[in-house]
Structures are given as C-alpha cells and as structure tokens.
Amino acid sequence: MRQIILDTETTGLRVDDGNRILEIAALEMVDRKIVAEHTLHLYINPGRDSEEGALNVHGLTTEFLSDKPKFTAIADEFLAFVKDSELIIHNAPFDVGFLNAELGLLGRGKITDYVANVIDTLAMAKDQFPGKRNSLDALCDRFEVDRSARVLHGALIDCELLAEVYLALTRGQDSLLIDFQPDDSPTGLASANANRAARKPLTILQPTADELAAHATYLDDLDKIVKGQCLWRAIEDPAPAESGTVQ
Incomplete structure (x- = not known):
C-alpha cells in the first residue's frame, strides 16, 4: 500500500x-x-x-x-x-x-x-x-x-x-524481516548456511547495578501511569500460587 x-x-x-x-x-x-x-x-x-x-x-x-x-x-x-x-x-x-x-x-x-x-x-x-x-x-x-x-x-x-x-x-516491526529473501534452492540454502557459520557468537552484556536501578525506577513510573497494570511487574513478581495440601 x-x-x-x-x-x-x-x-x-x-x-x-x-x-x-x-x-x-x-x-x-x-x-x-x-x-x-x-x-x-x-x-x-x-x-x-x-x-x-x-x-x-x-x-x-x-x-x-x-x-x-x-x-x-x-x-x-x-x-x-x-x-x-x-x-x-x-x-x-x-x-x-x-x-x-x-x-x-x-x-x-x-x-x-x-x-x-x-x-x-x-x-x-x-x-x-x-x-x-x-x-x-x-x-x-x-x-x-x-x-x-x-x-x-x-x-x-x-x-x-x-x-x-x-x-x-516502526523499525522494530520489521527488523526481523529486513533483507530476508526466501530461497529454497540448494544454492540459496548453502549460501544461508555459510552465512550462519560465518557469524560471530552474540555478545551478551549484563546490566550494571546502575542500569538495573534505572530500569526499576522506569517500571515504577510506568506502573503508576497504568495504575498498577504494568505487565513487566506482573512477570517479575507473579502472584503466589494458591496454597494447598499435597497428599
């Protein structure tokens, strides 16, 4: 369109x-x-x-x-x-x-x-x-x-x-599709496999204490805006399961 x-x-x-x-x-x-x-x-x-x-x-x-x-x-x-x-x-x-x-x-x-x-x-x-x-x-x-x-x-x-x-x-909406061209031919598959093999392992960076604190503050502010309905808060702090007796 x-x-x-x-x-x-x-x-x-x-x-x-x-x-x-x-x-x-x-x-x-x-x-x-x-x-x-x-x-x-x-x-x-x-x-x-x-x-x-x-x-x-x-x-x-x-x-x-x-x-x-x-x-x-x-x-x-x-x-x-x-x-x-x-x-x-x-x-x-x-x-x-x-x-x-x-x-x-x-x-x-x-x-x-x-x-x-x-x-x-x-x-x-x-x-x-x-x-x-x-x-x-x-x-x-x-x-x-x-x-x-x-x-x-x-x-x-x-x-x-x-x-x-x-x-x-809107960049995040199509970032997974950028430059992706489906190609099921043997040549295309071989090229795709070669590209995967050539890729370096992803570097994983752990957040610092300051970054974690800033993230927590952001979630606190967001939770206030949405009146306690912040999904990240629910994921990080799920409601406790109902207690019961194990037979």
Missing part, C-alpha cells in the same frame, strides 16, 4: 474559529522508501489573515499567499495524490479536522472517504514513550534526526522530518 507522509500549515490553531489551510505537503513512501519524484507541495490562499501566533510559526504572510490558488482549485490534485493511500500524520486529528472542514465547504465529504487509513504518529509516540515529550522536535532529538535546516515550521520540511521519525518509530 502507498503511504503518504502529510502535513499542513494553517492560519490558526482552531478550525472552529474559521481558520483555513494555507500550505499542504505530501511525500509518497513505498516499501519504507521515499519516492523523491512523487511529492506534492502547495501554497493556498486561505482568504483571510493568519493569527499572530500561527504567523510566527510558519512565516507565510497574507501578501505572499495573495496570488496563490484557493483550496477549491487544488482539491482535485490533492485528492488524486492521496487517493487509496495510508496517510501518516503527526497529531492527525488536527490536520484531518482542517482537511474535513475544507472538503466540507466544497460538499465533498471527509478525507477518510478518499484514503484507506490514517496513522497518527503522535499517538504512536505516546504509546512508546508514555509521559515523555512527543512533539516532532522532541522525537527528532530522541531519534537523532537532523533538524538544523528547520528555522520556521514548513509543511514540506516537516514531512521530511516526519518520514524519518516514522521509520524510527
């Missing part, structure tokens, strides 16, 4: 206040690789000024956007680009809310009418790093993604950063 990394910039934070989309960027990803020649980047005349806070974030002035097309003029191009794909968005409810508002003004339903699925990387990050900062900037720092070129928020550069963050967030 095609995946589309998507981001928007808007005139303000609340769609209910009449704010509009003024920039859309989308990058296509196939088999976990960005298709560089298949990128969508559109500036849009929102028909209103940006709120001061939003303008400070994206820097797209009313004057700059005055000669850009309205959303109605780019709707077909945008929908054709994302059709039947899986959208990957950071804080998806925000962007989806604005896209639904724009499509609603045109009587064209909701974005989920056109795409197969929407993945929210913010929700993914919160699951993986409960209690931590999970903004795009914070995740870039956590995964050592270079964001030095990001002076202002822009939809295109945010998509490029999010693509790397998404790959980092």
Whole structure:
C-alpha cells in the first residue's frame, strides 16, 4: 500500500474559529522508501489573515499567499495524490479536522472517504514513550534526526522530518524481516548456511547495578501511569500460587 507522509500549515490553531489551510505537503513512501519524484507541495490562499501566533510559526504572510490558488482549485490534485493511500500524520486529528472542514465547504465529504487509513504518529509516540515529550522536535532529538535546516515550521520540511521519525518509530516491526529473501534452492540454502557459520557468537552484556536501578525506577513510573497494570511487574513478581495440601 502507498503511504503518504502529510502535513499542513494553517492560519490558526482552531478550525472552529474559521481558520483555513494555507500550505499542504505530501511525500509518497513505498516499501519504507521515499519516492523523491512523487511529492506534492502547495501554497493556498486561505482568504483571510493568519493569527499572530500561527504567523510566527510558519512565516507565510497574507501578501505572499495573495496570488496563490484557493483550496477549491487544488482539491482535485490533492485528492488524486492521496487517493487509496495510508496517510501518516503527526497529531492527525488536527490536520484531518482542517482537511474535513475544507472538503466540507466544497460538499465533498471527509478525507477518510478518499484514503484507506490514517496513522497518527503522535499517538504512536505516546504509546512508546508514555509521559515523555512527543512533539516532532522532541522525537527528532530522541531519534537523532537532523533538524538544523528547520528555522520556521514548513509543511514540506516537516514531512521530511516526519518520514524519518516514522521509520524510527516502526523499525522494530520489521527488523526481523529486513533483507530476508526466501530461497529454497540448494544454492540459496548453502549460501544461508555459510552465512550462519560465518557469524560471530552474540555478545551478551549484563546490566550494571546502575542500569538495573534505572530500569526499576522506569517500571515504577510506568506502573503508576497504568495504575498498577504494568505487565513487566506482573512477570517479575507473579502472584503466589494458591496454597494447598499435597497428599
């Protein structure tokens, strides 16, 4: 399935206040690789000024956007680009809310009418790093993604950063399958056996006392967050078996 990394910039934070989309960027990803020649980047005349806070974030002035097309003029191009794909968005409810508002003004339903699925990387990050900062900037720092070129928020550069963050967030899901090519031929089996024989034994590193203490503290914090339902605690300290008399 095609995946589309998507981001928007808007005139303000609340769609209910009449704010509009003024920039859309989308990058296509196939088999976990960005298709560089298949990128969508559109500036849009929102028909209103940006709120001061939003303008400070994206820097797209009313004057700059005055000669850009309205959303109605780019709707077909945008929908054709994302059709039947899986959208990957950071804080998806925000962007989806604005896209639904724009499509609603045109009587064209909701974005989920056109795409197969929407993945929210913010929700993914919160699951993986409960209690931590999970903004795009914070995740870039956590995964050592270079964001030095990001002076202002822009939809295109945010998509490029999010693509790397998404790959980092999901790397464990396919790590066991990377570079695995089934081959039952004698040549293939011989090559596989030779590769196994050439591998060095795995080095097993035992945790230090400080690392064990840090791990215990992390589990304590996690157990508080999930209100005593931490599975690791249950594994490490199973409930005692019911006592009985052995005949």
